Amino acid sequence: MNTPIGFGTxxxxxxxxxxxxxxxxxxxxxxxxxxxxxxxxxxxxxFFNMVERAxxxxxxxxxxxxxxxxxxxWLLGLTYLGLEVFHRQRSVGPFVLPFILVLFLVAExxxxxxxxxxxxxGSLFALHVTxxxxxxxxxAISFVLNVIFLIQNHVLRERRPGATxxxxxxxxxxxxxxxxxxxVGIIALGIGIVFGFVWVHRIRGQIWEADAKExxxxxxxxxxxVYWWLSQTxxxxxxxASYLSVLNFLVVLFSYTIVNIYLSNYHRYF
Amino acid sequence: MMSQKNSRRELVxxxxxxxxxxxxxxxxxxxxxxxxxxxxxxxQANQMVAEIVVLSTCNRSELYAVQSAACPANTGALESSFxxxxxxxxxxxxxxxxxxxxxxxxxxxxxxxxxxxxxxxxEAEIQGQVRxxxxxxxxxxxxxxxxxxxxxxxxxVGKRVRxxxxxxxxxxxxxxxxxxxxxxxxxNFMGHCALVVGAGAVAEQVVQHLRERGVSxxxxxxxxxxxxEKLSQRFGGExxxxxxLSSVLATPDVIVCSAxxxxxxxxxxxLAQAMAVRSNRPLFLIDxxxxxxxxxxxxxxxxxxxxxxxxxxxIVEENRKxxxxxxxxxxxxxxxxxxxxxxxxxxxxxAATWAGLSQAEKVKLIEARAEQIHPVSLExxxxxxxxxxxxxxxxxxxxxxxxxxxxxxMRSSMRALRILFGYGEERS
Numbered sequence: 001m002n003t004p005i006g007f008g009t010x011x012x013x014x015x016x017x018x019x020x021x022x023x024x025x026x027x028x029x030x031x032x033x034x035x036x037x038x039x040x041x042x043x044x045x046x047f048f049n050m051v052e053r054a055x056x057x058x059x060x061x062x063x064x065x066x067x068x069x070x071x072x073x074w075l076l077g078l079t080y081l082g083l084e085v086f087h088r089q090r091s092v093g094p095f096v097l098p099f100i101l102v103l104f105l106v107a108e109x110x111x112x113x114x115x116x117x118x119x120x121x122g123s124l125f126a127l128h129v130t131x132x133x134x135x136x137x138x139x140a141i142s143f144v145l146n147v148i149f150l151i152q153n154h155v156l157r158e159r160r161p162g163a164t165x166x167x168x169x170x171x172x173x174x175x176x177x178x179x180x181x182x183x184v185g186i187i188a189l190g191i192g193i194v195f196g197f198v199w200v201h202r203i204r205g206q207i208w209e210a211d212a213k214e215x216x217x218x219x220x221x222x223x224x225x226v227y228w229w230l231s232q233t234x235x236x237x238x239x240x241a242s243y244l245s246v247l248n249f250l251v252v253l254f255s256y257t258i259v260n261i262y263l264s265n266y267h268r269y270f
Numbered sequence: 271m272m273s274q275k276n277s278r279r280e281l282v283x284x285x286x287x288x289x290x291x292x293x294x295x296x297x298x299x300x301x302x303x304x305x306x307x308x309x310x311x312x313x314q315a316n317q318m319v320a321e322i323v324v325l326s327t328c329n330r331s332e333l334y335a336v337q338s339a340a341c342p343a344n345t346g347a348l349e350s351s352f353x354x355x356x357x358x359x360x361x362x363x364x365x366x367x368x369x370x371x372x373x374x375x376x377x378x379x380x381x382x383x384x385x386x387x388x389x390x391x392x393e394a395e396i397q398g399q400v401r402x403x404x405x406x407x408x409x410x411x412x413x414x415x416x417x418x419x420x421x422x423x424x425x426x427v428g429k430r431v432r433x434x435x436x437x438x439x440x441x442x443x444x445x446x447x448x449x450x451x452x453x454x455x456x457x458n459f460m461g462h463c464a465l466v467v468g469a470g471a472v473a474e475q476v477v478q479h480l481r482e483r484g485v486s487x488x489x490x491x492x493x494x495x496x497x498x499e500k501l502s503q504r505f506g507g508e509x510x511x512x513x514x515l516s517s518v519l520a521t522p523d524v525i526v527c528s529a530x531x532x533x534x535x536x537x538x539x540x541l542a543q544a545m546a547v548r549s550n551r552p553l554f555l556i557d558x559x560x561x562x563x564x565x566x567x568x569x570x571x572x573x574x575x576x577x578x579x580x581x582x583x584x585i586v587e588e589n590r591k592x593x594x595x596x597x598x599x600x601x602x603x604x605x606x607x608x609x610x611x612x613x614x615x616x617x618x619x620x621a622a623t624w625a626g627l628s629q630a631e632k633v634k635l636i637e638a639r640a641e642q643i644h645p646v647s648l649e650x651x652x653x654x655x656x657x658x659x660x661x662x663x664x665x666x667x668x669x670x671x672x673x674x675x676x677x678x679x680m681r682s683s684m685r686a687l688r689i690l691f692g693y694g695e696e697r698s
Contacts, residue, residue: 028434156454157569159581163592166440166450170457171552235550238573 005049006108012042013077013101020093024164032090039081039097046074046104065260066110068133073103075130075137079184083141087177091167095144124199131192132217136252138185139224143249145178146242153239171238175231178245182228189221216255223248281416283375284348284367285325285332288389291366299356299363301326303406309333309355310412318347321414323407323421325382327399329389334379336416345369376420376611380604383428385437392437392593397428419614427607434603437596440589444582445475447589448556449483452524455552455575463487465522466507467515468529469497472558472579476526477505489522491515493529516540520547526556527563535563542571556582624687632662639690661689 019035022028050070080096083089148168155165169177196214197207208214227248231241286299301309306324313319313335321336333352349367353360370378381387383400404421407413413421432438441447456462464485466477469492477488488507492498498509510518519540529535536555541564545553550573557564557578569576627635636658644651 026434030434152454156451156575159577159585161451161454161585161588163436163440165454168454170453171455172457233549235572237550238552240572 003049003052005045005052009042009045009049010101010104010108012038012045013073013097013104016042017094017097017101020090020097024091024094024167035090035093036081036084039077039093042100043074043077043081046070046077049108050074064110066107068129069103069107069110071130072133072136073100073107075134076100076103076140079134079137079141079181083177083181087169087173089169089173089177091164091169092144092148092177095148096141099140099144122199124195124202128192128195128199131188131195135185135189135192136256138181138188139220139249139252142178142181142185142245145174145181146245149174149178149242150239150246153242175237175241178242179228179231182224182231182245186221186224186228189217189224193217193221212259213255216251216259220248220252220255223251280337281372281375281420282335282337282345282348283332283370283378284335284345284352285330286363286366286368287330287332287387289387290368295363295366296328296331298358299331299352300328301331301355305355306406307410309351310407310410313348313351314338314412318351321417322412323404323417325400325403327396330382330387332382334375334417334420336414345371373608373612376423377604377608379420379424380427380607383424384431384600384604385428386597386600386604390442391590391597392439392442394432394438397425397432400428401425415618416615420611423607423611427604430603431600435596435599437593437600440592442586442589442593443475444558444579444586445472445479447582447585448476448526448558448577449479451575451577451585452480452554452556453483455554456523459483459485459524461486462523463489463521464524464526465489465491465510465518466501467491467525467527467535467563468493468531468559469501470528470558473526473528474501474504476556476558477501477507480524481505485524489518493531519544522553523551524554524556526558528558529563530559531563532561534565536565536568538565538568538571541565541568541574545571545574558582621687633659636662636690658689 016035016038019031019038023032023035050067053067053070076096077100080093080100084093149171152165152168152171152174155161156171168174193214196217200209201207223244227241227244230236230244236244286296288296291299301324306326310322310324313322317338319335320338323334325332325334331352333348335348349363349369350360352367353363378387379400383397385391385393385396388396400421404413404417404425407417441450452459459480460483462485464477464480464487466473466488481488488502488505489510490498490502490505490507491510491512492501493512495509501507502509515535519536525536527535541553541555552573552575555564555568555574555576557576560579562578564576564578566576566578568574624632636655640651640655640658644654
């Protein structure tokens with residue numbers, strides 16, 4: 001942990017995870033409220049941590065992989081908090097928090113030294129990055145919801161409900177939450193990609209460069225559109241659509257890691 | 271000498287429950303609204319009790335009372351009135367009635383409201399029944415500070431126990447378990463259709479739960495037309511002729527089967543066909559019949575969730591065990607609230623004792639206290655006595671001016687005790 005703010009953020013996320021898990025087992029509303037409060041505190045500190053990082057590197061906080069991971073953790077937390085408040089459903093927390101915590105810890109462990117920034121300036125670029133990462137966050141939440149769906153579905157079909165089974169959201173609620181989350185992701189990614197094309201056109205004079213990241217992003221957008229359609233209109237609804245969503249997220253992870261690091265020419269960190 | 275005015279008003283309980291009396295006797299000694307009012311007013315008018323609440327459910331009939339100053343320690347009279355209000359002799363209740371006093375009464379009521387004394391651990395109805403009994407007593411005007419405090423504390427215990435422990439979390443009846451499982455699939459039943467095939471007590475309970483949870487459409491089918499008509503009239507369903515069952519199979523989201531039939535009513539093939547028509551929308555099947563109405567291999571179909579009676583009974587058994595494991599946590603909450611109530615009781619009794627002291631006795635007490643606080647310096651002791659006396663005088667003036675009667679005097683006494691001994695600061 002590089003700074004006290006970074007340490008505080010990680011501690012609050014970790015505490016939040018502990019309380020969410022305790023809430024799932026103990027079913028005490030007070031514990032649930034503490035978990036949410038810790039998460040809200042973590043999100044707030046994460047924001048200040050990004051500001052601090054930006055000040056240190058004299059650039060946007062996501063100009064390196066670790067900065068973009070910190071932004072990812074922050075947006076994931078924010079999106080989940082919105083979902084929790086909107087659906088009054090805390091039982092998904094124990095599954096989302098590990099992602100937030102790991103992303104933030106990896107981001108914090110990485111070096112945050114000033115590097116020569118790419119020509120990454122301006123609000124268009126900032127929106128391009130933020131919207132794309134928001135989309136990844138929404139897809140990550142959809143992934144978590146679908147994993148819970150698959151577990152819940154398995155338990156229901158095996159007819160062996162355990163202690164926490166009765167506290168998870170229903171299959172229909174999980175499907176609905178996942179679809180809304182994916183819709184947010186599709187819209188954010190769609191707009192983010194368009195902004196990306198406009199921005200690359202400004203600095204390079206052409207829109208399409210057949211960069212691996214461009215191809216991967218368009219592929220992700222397409223496969224999530226397919227999921228969104230299949231999950232509500234055809235015989236795929238239910239577990240099959242959930243498996244598809246899980247596979248889709250593996251593509252997102254591939255794009256975020258392998259494509260960023262090894263395949264893309266000018267997308268490095270988001 | 272200090273005056274020995276008795277401020278102690280004992281809490282008493284007289285009653286019987288499913289633990290001590292058979293159902294036939296419980297039926298005979300149940301209190302309806304009119305009987306409750308009659309007995310409560312009579313006992314209070316005769317100064318046999320100062321406060322009273324009658325709690326009567328299918329499992330218990332209990333009188334919670336605070337003794338009157340005129341008639342202390344008289345559970346015998348209370349028992350006689352209990353029996354007489356049902357036209358019975360007190361002797362006929364011998365061996366069935368239990369009597370408790372003070373702390374035991376508090377603990378008993380808290381256990382009752384927490385469902386620890388119920389037939390089914392974790393049942394929810396008792397909370398509402400205790401609330402109704404208390405509100406009825408308030409409406410009649412037979413409660414006072416002690417029972418108000420006691421019943422409000424009891425309702426708080428019930429609320430906490432259900433919110434903070436898993437005592438009521440998991441269903442423990444077959445019908446309710448079936449409905450709760452359905453909720454794990456659909457969330458709620460609004461906008462969903464249910465089909466009931468055959469008749470039976472458990473199937474009717476399932477339908478009742480589904481109706482209470484807002485199922486939008488109910489289809490009813492039975493081999494015997496009268497059964498179907500009876501069920502449809504009772505729950506407002508549409509009758510489906512037995513022969514047309516397969517043609518409506520694609521419509522319902524929940525199917526409850528309880529038909530006495532030696533052959534399968536629904537084969538896997540029929541259900542597979544129905545699932546194709548309904549584009550794989552989830553289908554929840556509850557098979558309560560023995561022999562089973564639905565081919566068991568139908569559970570392998572995509573988005574079909576099939577539970578038979580054995581599955582549901584196993585789940586219920588698991589849940590009963592899980593509820594029993596929550597009892598220590600419930601007892602912990604009860605113990606916290608018993609201590610809190612007893613502390614309040616002690617504080618109010620002390621305040622009443624102080625209020626009953628003569629002026630000379632109070633002065634004597636202040637002086638004794640001053641000696642404890644300032645054992646050496648006479649000057650400090652005198653100053654402390656003057657300040658304390660002035661404070662108490664001021665409190666008395668405020669008390670006189672607001673003319674609020676007994677509660678006002680009690681407040682003043684509590685303030686006096688706080689000034690003198692720092693007592694009851696957290697509790698009043």
